[in-house]
Amino acid sequence: MHVDAGKITVLSAKGAAGGYAKHIYQSRSFLTESAFRRILYLSGISVLLLLSAIFLSLFIASGPAIKQQGLAFLIGRVWDPVAGRFGALPFLVGTLLTSFLALAIAIIFSLAISIFLGEYFRSGIASSFVKSVVELLAGVPSVIYGFWGLFLLVPGVRFVEQQFGVLPYGVGILSAALILSVMIIPYAASLGREVIGLVPSDLKEAAYSLGATRFEVVRKVVLPYARSGILAGVLLSLGRALGETMAVTMVIGNSNALPRSIFAPANTMASIIANEFTEATGKVYLASLVEIALVLFVVTAIINIAGKIIIIRMSVER
Amino acid sequence: MGKAIKLFSILLLLCAAGTAQAAGQQELTGAGATFPYPLYSKMFDVYSKEYGVAVNYQAIGSGGGIRQLINKTVDFGGSDAVMGEEEVKAAGAPVLHIPTCAGSVVITYNLPGNPEIRLTPDLVADIFLGKITKWSDPRILASNAGMRLPDMAITVVHRSDGSGTTNIFSDYLSKVSKEWKEKVGMGTSLNWPCGLGAKGNPGVAGLVRQTPGSAGYVELIYALQNKMAYAAMRNRKGAFVRPTLASTSSAMNVTLPSDMRVSLTDTEAPDGYPLAGLTWILVYKEQGRQGETEAKARELVRLLWWMTHEGQKYAEPIQYAPLSKKAAEKAEVQIKSITYNGRYVMK
Numbered sequence: 206m207h208v209d210a211g212k213i214t215v216l217s218a219k220g221a222a223g224g225y226a227k228h229i230y231q232s233r234s235f236l237t238e239s240a241f242r243r244i245l246y247l248s249g250i251s252v253l254l255l256l257s258a259i260f261l262s263l264f265i266a267s268g269p270a271i272k273q274q275g276l277a278f279l280i281g282r283v284w285d286p287v288a289g290r291f292g293a294l295p296f297l298v299g300t301l302l303t304s305f306l307a308l309a310i311a312i313i314f315s316l317a318i319s320i321f322l323g324e325y326f327r328s329g330i331a332s333s334f335v336k337s338v339v340e341l342l343a344g345v346p347s348v349i350y351g352f353w354g355l356f357l358l359v360p361g362v363r364f365v366e367q368q369f370g371v372l373p374y375g376v377g378i379l380s381a382a383l384i385l386s387v388m389i390i391p392y393a394a395s396l397g398r399e400v401i402g403l404v405p406s407d408l409k410e411a412a413y414s415l416g417a418t419r420f421e422v423v424r425k426v427v428l429p430y431a432r433s434g435i436l437a438g439v440l441l442s443l444g445r446a447l448g449e450t451m452a453v454t455m456v457i458g459n460s461n462a463l464p465r466s467i468f469a470p471a472n473t474m475a476s477i478i479a480n481e482f483t484e485a486t487g488k489v490y491l492a493s494l495v496e497i498a499l500v501l502f503v504v505t506a507i508i509n510i511a512g513k514i515i516i517i518r519m520s521v522e523r
Numbered sequence: 524m525g526k527a528i529k530l531f532s533i534l535l536l537l538c539a540a541g542t543a544q545a546a547g548q549q550e551l552t553g554a555g556a557t558f559p560y561p562l563y564s565k566m567f568d569v570y571s572k573e574y575g576v577a578v579n580y581q582a583i584g585s586g587g588g589i590r591q592l593i594n595k596t597v598d599f600g601g602s603d604a605v606m607g608e609e610e611v612k613a614a615g616a617p618v619l620h621i622p623t624c625a626g627s628v629v630i631t632y633n634l635p636g637n638p639e640i641r642l643t644p645d646l647v648a649d650i651f652l653g654k655i656t657k658w659s660d661p662r663i664l665a666s667n668a669g670m671r672l673p674d675m676a677i678t679v680v681h682r683s684d685g686s687g688t689t690n691i692f693s694d695y696l697s698k699v700s701k702e703w704k705e706k707v708g709m710g711t712s713l714n715w716p717c718g719l720g721a722k723g724n725p726g727v728a729g730l731v732r733q734t735p736g737s738a739g740y741v742e743l744i745y746a747l748q749n750k751m752a753y754a755a756m757r758n759r760k761g762a763f764v765r766p767t768l769a770s771t772s773s774a775m776n777v778t779l780p781s782d783m784r785v786s787l788t789d790t791e792a793p794d795g796y797p798l799a800g801l802t803w804i805l806v807y808k809e810q811g812r813q814g815e816t817e818a819k820a821r822e823l824v825r826l827l828w829w830m831t832h833e834g835q836k837y838a839e840p841i842q843y844a845p846l847s848k849k850a851a852e853k854a855e856v857q858i859k860s861i862t863y864n865g866r867y868v869m870k
Contacts (some may be wrong), residue, residue: 285714286685287693287707355729363734374678375734376719459683459720470719472683480722484582484685484711487609 260502267496269488278496284461286481291493293500295463298473299471300501302378302464303453304446307385312439315390319397321436324427327402337397343391351455354384359456366468376458377470384452389442400431433519440512448506450475474501549822554581555588555601558626558687559740561804563601566834574829576822585687586711592618592805595812598823600805603687604711605784617808619857620784623830625844627743627771628692628798629753633731634658635673637752641666641763644789644797647756648700650738651679652707653717658736666757673736679718679729682737685711688724691800692740695788743771744842758797759789766796774799778847783853799844804830805865811864820863827858828869 270278274291281292318339326332355376362383363375404427412422428435450473458470459480474497485491553563560582567578583591585602592600593613605620630642643666649655655662659674682689687825707713721730724745731739731751741765746753755763764770767804774787774795787799804827810820831854838845846854861868 283714286712287710287714290714356733360733372676372678376730419829454683454722455726459722460718461714461720472720476683480684480720481712482685484586484687486586486589486607486711 209476246471260499263495263499263502267492267499270492270496273489274493278493279500284477286485286487286490289487289489291489291496293474293493293497295461296474296477296497297470297500297504298463299378299457300447300473300475300504301472302386302458302471303381304443306378306382306467307389307446308439308443310382310386311390311393311442314386315397315438315442316435317402318390318394319438320423320427322394323398323401323431324423339391339394342387343395347388347449347452348455350384350388351452354380354452354456358383369468371466371468372395372456374468374470376515378457378464378467378511381453381457381473382467384456385446385449388449388452389446392442392445393435393438395434397431397440400434400438401427403434404430433516436512436516436519440509440516442514443508444505447501447508448475450479453481473502474498548575549575549677549825550579550595550817551598551819551826552579552581553588553599553601553804554583554591555688555805556585556603556802557582558599558603559624559843560865561841565837565841566657566830567822569837570826570829570834574825576826578826580660584685585690586685592807598806598819599603599827601802602688602805603800603802605786605803606805614807618805619808619861620782620805621827621831621854621857622783622801622803622846624835624838624848625771625775625787625799625801626691627766627774627796627844628688628695628740628800629743629746629751629766630738630740630756630798631728631731631746631753632738633653633733633735634675634752635735638670639752639765640670640672640754641705641757642754643757644695644699648696648703650677651681651696651716651718652700652703653679667679670819675736677716678734678737680727680734680737681713681715681718681720682723682727682740683720684722686723687711687800688740688742689713691788691798694800695798698789702846733825740744743746743768747842756797758793758795759791760793762793764794764796766798768839768842768844770794770796772847775801775847775850779853781853781856783857806861808860809862810864810868811862817863817868820861820868823859824868827861828855831855831858 270291274281278291278293279297281290282294283290283292284295285291322332322336326335332354359380360377362377362380363373366373366375408426408430409422412426417425453473454476457472457476459472459476460470461472461477464471478494478497483493485494538619551646560580563580567580571577580601585604588600589606589610591597593610606618607616611618630647632640634640640663646655646663646666649662655718656677656725657674658672658677663672664670690709690711693707693713696707697704697709706716719730721727724741727741728745728749728751731737741751753766755765757763773792774790774797776792776795777787777790783801783803785801787795787801789797806823806827810823831851835845835851859867859869
């Protein structure tokens with residue numbers, strides 16, 4: 206029995222890790238070592254499997270819609286469940302418009318917050334208070350943001366629209382983007398703060414010794430150093446903006462037409478799925494909703510990959 | 524130690540008693556429409572106390588209810604719309620539509636002082652088509668003689684989620700407006716020509732409340748509970764009828780088909796409100812499926828009978844329109860036609 210167990214250990218040691226394991230193979234610690242490694246491999250692989258399974262099941266379930274409409278689905282402007290015509294362009298545009306608009310608003314604020322917390326007020330009661338408030342913002346359920354938006358933000362936007370002389374709906378792309386930006390600021394800000402805190406102090410001190418002011422240090426040393434990390438945080442928050450459903454659906458106006466301005470009501474991919482899935486009957490209708498999910502999946506993946514490439518480029522430059 | 528063992532054995536006994544009770548008790552499951560959910564949960568609560576049969580109803584929406592029934596994961600489905608042709612085909616066997624109560628859709632609005640306005644079918648169609656854009660439109664003023672309506676833009680608010688309410692609303696407009704029928708049609712989700720979408724009755728009501736000059740549609744129950752302003756509608760016989768429980772029940776006073784797959788909108792009843800609709804329980808006519816016992820079929824039939832008879836008295840207190848006498852009679856005939864392996868369940 207003992208001999209057998211030893212053999213098995215030797216075999217698995219060779220199989221798993223090659224030669225270097227030889228001098229530890231007798232000990233039980235090697236067994237735990239290899240089991241641990243296997244668990245890690247397994248979880249890594251299962252994430253990959255899960256992702257491809259999601260993609261595959263979306264692809265299969267959207268089959269009837271893909272077969273019927275092909276690529277016209279992506280450029281179709283009409284979503285008419287009654288007549289059975291399904292075009293996803295208004296939702297694609299709505300999702301991208303709200304997300305990137307939200308990102309543009311959020312970058313300014315999250316950058317300011319992360320510089321404030323990462324460089325100016327790194328410790329102390331005030332700092333930890335602001336820090337926990339920012340983290341709390343990330344934990345607020347999106348339906349609460351939605352209600353807040355509907356009852357407080359929307360009347361405000363309506364007032365602004367009245368000043369501009371556009372149709373004062375209140376709800377629309379601008380309201381959705383504003384809500385989204387509030388929701389994603391904590392993500393970008395928290396990560397930005399971490400990265401800015403990691404900037405080596407000898408670099409900063411060197412700049413100070415050359416007579417740089419604090420603003421100059423932030424601008425010329427801290428930000429360039431932390432650039433790729435800040436971008437990673439922004440990317441993370443963009444992912445959340447693309448998929449956000451509840452808060453957006455409550456303030457975007459849910460109009461399935463292509464938006465003409467940022468004040469116009471629109472709809473997003475996540476929102477149309479949440480709205481129409483429960484009552485969708487008919488094969489192509491259901492499949493079209495699943496295909497929208499597939500498009501959302503692909504768009505999110507593309508944006509993430511593009512973001513990764515940008516981050517890598519920026520870090521190499523340094 | 525001894526104490527722990529004692530406690531453990533007591534727990535074990537309790538568990539055993541619990542499962543024994545559950546095994547002795549029949550359970551029926553259903554899923555579907557959200558509209559009648561408050562009424563159904565009241566009915567099923569009373570029923571389980573009186574007859575010891577637990578009924579589990581999940582309000583997942585009419586479309587979902589039909590899907591679950593076809594997949595045979597539930598004993599009955601609930602729906603605000605009759606099954607479409609595609610669904611009837613997918614069901615594979617005859618499905619009965621047993622009406623349980625009726626509801627109405629009201630046109631609600633936000634005007635200064637919220638007067639009760641009167642609307643005609645073509646006015647509603649043109650407002651929701653985006654053709655009438657001002658409250659001071661001469662056609663609106665013509666049907667509201669003596670009322671001063673403001674020179675405000677009309678903001679249309681509709682449901683963004685698929686809903687039986689939209690189905691009744693668009694069914695009505697398709698009947699009264701040719702243009703609506705051609706351009707938009709009827710369904711649970713539509714390609715709206717104009718306006719804003721909001722999720723659920725609360726969403727529409729919320730948006731109407733905070734948008735001056737808006738017009739939307741919600742369920743009568745919701746409008747009553749939230750004391751919202753709503754319009755009187757001109758019905759087919761030319762009378763302006765306020766939406767009430769009585770005028771909703773009156774809408775059933777028409778020649779009803781024996782299968783009860785009937786739309787009540789644009790009713791011919793002289794005192795009926797034109798935007799009314801039934802809600803149904805859907806069951807397979809033949810209950811003898813794989814793994815189903817006759818005892819269970821009998822329980823289901825008894826439940827349906829109770830819901831369309833004694834159970835009706837629970838409708839009005841929570842603002843649902845009960846079945847009219849004629850409609851209840853039609854329901855009786857259908858319940859009696861349910862079979863188990865070819866034999867009638869009710870004798």
